[in-house]
Amino acid sequence: MSKQKTPVTPATRLLRQARVVFTEHLYSYEERGGTAVSARELGVDEHHIIKTLIMEDENKTPLIVLMHGDQEVSTKDLARHIGVKTIKPCTPEVAYKHSGYQVGGTSPFATRKAMPVYMEQSILDLEKIYLNGGKRGFLFELSPGSLIERLNPDLVEVGICS
Numbered sequence: 001m002s003k004q005k006t007p008v009t010p011a012t013r014l015l016r017q018a019r020v021v022f023t024e025h026l027y028s029y030e031e032r033g034g035t036a037v038s039a040r041e042l043g044v045d046e047h048h049i050i051k052t053l054i055m056e057d058e059n060k061t062p063l064i065v066l067m068h069g070d071q072e073v074s075t076k077d078l079a080r081h082i083g084v085k086t087i088k089p090c091t092p093e094v095a096y097k098h099s100g101y102q103v104g105g106t107s108p109f110a111t112r113k114a115m116p117v118y119m120e121q122s123i124l125d126l127e128k129i130y131l132n133g134g135k136r137g138f139l140f141e142l143s144p145g146s147l148i149e150r151l152n153p154d155l156v157e158v159g160i161c162s
């Protein structure tokens with residue numbers, strides 16, 4: 001069995017330059033498998049897998065939402081929090097244009113465009129989290145505090161059980 005080489009992405013470069021402590025995890029990516037697959041492959045609770053969602057408001061202004069893998073985003077609650085009429089997920093093509101990452105491999109770090117970041121508050125309750133490293137089948141394991149330090153997210157309570 002050959003050892004997969006750890007990818008170098010804009011996200012890994014940024015975190016290394018900032019001296020953020022993280023562990024890299026590779027797994028077999030499955031198309032449309034979502035966080036359930038990465039949780040299964042890594043043997044961790046899906047609640048600890050944090051998905052990076054690229055969304056936009058009615059003016060097509062992009063934003064990032066960080067949410068537990070086993071929860072969905074209440075776009076109504078998020079829109080109310082931000083003070084806009086609507087929020088919706090971007091299409092994969094638009095998400096790529098804003099982030100520079102393929103859907104399924106989107107990292108909140110080193111995105112092509114600077115975007116505001118909204119993070120579900122309860123992520124801070126976890127000791128460690130797993131989030132995308134900028135390539136499909138590649139996750140970072142790090143502390144939620146590292147997200148706060150590097151991304152300065154707006155903490156929200158917009159998660160709903162899926």
